[in-house]
Amino acid sequence: MYMKYYLLFFLIGVIFSFGCNSSKKDQKGIFIGGQIMNPNNPYFVLSKGTKTIDTLFLDQNNQFGKKLENLEPGIYSFTHPPENQIMYLEPGDSILVxxxxxxxDESLNFSGPGSSKSSFLLEMFLSNEQNNDMMLSYYKINPTKFAGITDSIKKSRRNKLNTLNEKEQFSEAxxxxAYNTINYDFYHLRERYTFLVKKYYNELAQQIPDDFNSYRKDLNFNNSQLKEYYGYLNFIEDHLRTRSIENCLDNFDTNSNCFExxxxxxxxxxxxxxxxxxxxEEIKSIFINRLAIQGITFSDNAEKIxxxxxxxxxxxxxxxxxxxxQEMAKIQKRLxxxxxxxxxxLINFKDEMVRLKDISNKPIVTYHWSLDVPEHYKWQHDIIRSLKEKxxxxxxxGINIxxxxxxxxxxxVKAYNMDQTREYKLSTIDIDINLLKNYLNKLIFLDSRGNIINGKAQxxxxNFERQILEFLNN
Incomplete structure (x- = not known):
């Protein structure tokens, strides 16, 4: 806590100097500074889309700060690998992170002039994380009741924004x-519910009111201002999914394959x-790329690829x-x-080279993980521990890529008490690491000689455990 206040007083001085010594023209710049406790690496990267704006390096106190010129107002992403988040920047802002x-995410705090915009988006992100958990139980309720819950969430967020705006006098942009982020988060909840009840609870699906998805007539799939906002992208992805299911159910007598x-x-x-x-094009390419990757990595024969x-x-x-x-297609054909x-x-924990087939005489299930995706490997290893016992x-x-x-x-491996005797690292990698990351959710079932039996389990x-039982029985 002391260090946090030290940072605040230190950077207040920087901002004060920045403000007092700058002309009105200079005030069009944006100051970004902050401090990272327990840093994973010595830098903080600011980006917009796929373009890196700047890399700010931490000093001996894990602090950073820089005035940036000629940035357009909008959502930016920042990364302290392997984690990332978003922030909203406008000329004249002085943001402390x-x-x-x-x-x-839970410890992240924004302060300084202009920081309330980023704080609002962060609060929405954390609320969305809670709503994701809520969906596990709420999608089983009556659609009219679910509509009331989502209406209440949207109203509460709008009231929060209006109250903040009275105090902060936000820019029109x-x-x-902000109103759009609230709307698309609301639409996303409705789309997810529609998909889930149609897949698992047909009786509830028949009760969905005609106006439940009435927002669809007002959708904008070309909002460049929102293309950095995860909620907008998540909504489009789920909307495409739900529409594909609805189209299938409307046009075929049987729905046996509609949810494939x-x-x-x-x-x-x-x-x-x-x-x-x-x-x-910049938005369209995101989804065509995502969908093609899904189709390729879950194909079980060359014809589908x-x-x-x-x-x-x-x-x-x-x-x-x-x-x-095209390279992904080649990789998948090999799997x-x-x-x-x-x-x-592979390299084992003792730095010895081993071959996958020599690890065990048992049938093998490989799972894959990356240091860049901590939430994934934590969740993954919790499940693997229980599967090992079962x-x-x-x-x-386990194979680190x-x-x-x-x-x-x-x-x-040590910090999270992973099984050191069964954690390995790829020895040589001749494939783009970003392509390999598309396989983090997949497991590969092999016989003791290394022959692939099933390459698309998740x-x-x-049906994951059913696939395990089929693997064992065969």
Whole structure:
């Protein structure tokens, strides 16, 4: 706590100097400073979209600060790898960022002139995280009652924004953006509910009022101001998914395959829908790329993989990610059932080289993780621990996919009490690490000789344990 106040007094002096010594023209700049407790690395990266604006390095007190010129108003993302968040910046702002990497989002605090905008977006993010948990139970309730809950959430957020605006006198640009974030978070809840009840509770689905999704007539899929906002992107992704299911249920007598979200017909429908609804290329490419990756990585034969690439040809997709998607197709073809990856070289915790097939005489299930995605590997390893106890006849093998970072990998294994005897690191990586990250949710089932039996299992799917039992029985 002392260090937090020390930072505040230190940076107040910087901001005061910045304000007193700057002309009105200079006030168009933006000051960003802060302190990171328990830093993972010595820098703080500010970005907009895929463009890095600046990298600010921490000093001996883990503090940073810099005045930036010629930044347009809008949402920016900042990264202290492996974590990231967003903030809203406008000329004249002087934002102080304080966080502790041990609880990145929960500890994050913005202060200084103009910081209330970023604080509002952060509060919405944390509320959305709680709403994600809420959905696990609330999607089972009557749709009219669920509509009332979501209406209440939207009203509460609007009231919060209006109260803040009376005090802060936000710019028109931020007010418009903030109202839009509230709306699209609300739409996202409605879309998720629609999908879940149609998949799991058909009786409730039949009770959905006609006006439940009436907001759809007012949607804007080309809002460049929101393309940095995770809630907007999450909404579009779920909207495309729900529309694909509705189209299938409306046009086929049986719904047995309608919820196969990674099937070629489903991916084709969603890609074509994205292509027709979204005009802004920078937004359209995000979703076509995501959908193509889903289709490729969950294909279980070469024909399906080629089918996904053919969809891209049909719409004449030529985005900057196309070469990566073509490379993904090659990777996936090497991971299809029947192929052998037993010779895969790995490094164990003693820095010894081993081959995957030599790890155990048991059937093997590999799971994969990266230091860059801490929430994923924490969640993943909790599940793996219980699976190891439940299925001792299987060998669960963890594979870290990061290049280098051997000591960092060992530190995480120790810190989270992972099984050091069954945690390994890829020895040589000749594939783009960003492509490998698309496989973090997948597990690969192999026989003791390294032959792939199942290459598309996912930890977070309802039929995962059924796939384990089928694997054992075969």
């Amino acid at each position: 304080w966080l502790n990497t041990m609880q990145f 931020f007010r418009e953006l 979200l990674h099937s070629v017909p489903n991916i084709r429908y969603r890609i074509n829908l994205a292509d027709s609804l979204i005009e802004k 080629d089918g996904i690439l053919n969809i891209l040809k049909e719409i004449k997709f030529n985005g900057e990610k196309l070469p990566e998607l 299809l059932p029947g192929n052998n990856i037993g010779e895969l070289p 299925y001792p006849e299987l060998e669960f093998v 990061d290049k280098g970072s051997k000591q960092a990998w060992k530190n995480i 930890l977070n799917t309802p």
